[in-house]
Amino acid sequence: MRNTMLVIVLLVTFACKTNMKTSKSETIQSTLIAKGNLYGSGAEGINAQNRVVSNQNDWDALITKMNLVNTVTSSFSEVEIDFVNFDVVAVFVEVKGSGGYSLDLNLTKNSENIVVAIKQNAPDGLSTSVMTQPFYIVKVRKSNVPIIFTKTNE
Numbered sequence: 016m017r018n019t020m021l022v023i024v025l026l027v028t029f030a031c032k033t034n035m036k037t038s039k040s041e042t043i044q045s046t047l048i049a050k051g052n053l054y055g056s057g058a059e060g061i062n063a064q065n066r067v068v069s070n071q072n073d074w075d076a077l078i079t080k081m082n083l084v085n086t087v088t089s090s091f092s093e094v095e096i097d098f099v100n101f102d103v104v105a106v107f108v109e110v111k112g113s114g115g116y117s118l119d120l121n122l123t124k125n126s127e128n129i130v131v132a133i134k135q136n137a138p139d140g141l142s143t144s145v146m147t148q149p150f151y152i153v154k155v156r157k158s159n160v161p162i163i164f165t166k167t168n169e
Contacts, residue, residue: 040123040130045153048103049091050118052147055084057110061148065131065164068103069157071096077105081150096154104162105152106133115142118151121167128160132167 053059059080068074074096081087088094096103106118115138123130135149155162 040125043122043124043129043155045104045120045122045155046092048093048152048154049087050151051087051090052114052116052149053081053084053087053107054145054147056146057148059083059148061107061150063109064105064107065133066105066107067162068105070098074098074103091152093154100157101154102157102162103152103154104131105150106131106164107148107150108135110146110148112144112146113142114138114145114147116147116149118149120151120153122153122155124158124160126160129155129158129162131162131164133164134167 053061060083061077061080066077068077078088078094104120104122106120108116108118117136119134119136121132121134123132133151
């Protein structure tokens with residue numbers, strides 16, 4: 016009787032595990048718009064933020080702020096975005112007291128959301144003594160799942 020109960024419990028356990036949905040992540044395609052640093056010592060007024068821009072008015076306001084001190088957007092791969100089909104993901108970190116800082120993003124999608132993994136890179140060795148604010152901006156195809164942001168050390 017004990018062996019029969021043990022077999023039944025094991026069968027139920029394995030049956031439940033095989034029926035559970037697994038949410039596989041896959042890398043999604045994004046288009047790099049710009050990656051670099053703002054050099055206005057924070058005068059642009061852009062706080063550290065993770066942002067999804069989904070319309071032209073918000074995109075124009077962001078570009079205006081970024082260009083407040085220097086014309087940063089002249090080096091963007093594109094500034095005209097088709098917001099019917101795409102969203103813009105923009106990540107800004109806090110103003111740094113020196114140069115050499117940068118960001119990397121890894122975008123993946125599962126059945127529940129798009130995950131933007133943010134990696135902050137610090138300078139190796141000596142760096143310039145100018146204040147910088149790292150940013151990273153990409154374009155992604157619109158999706159019906161939310162975009163969430165996480166920090167990573169990888």
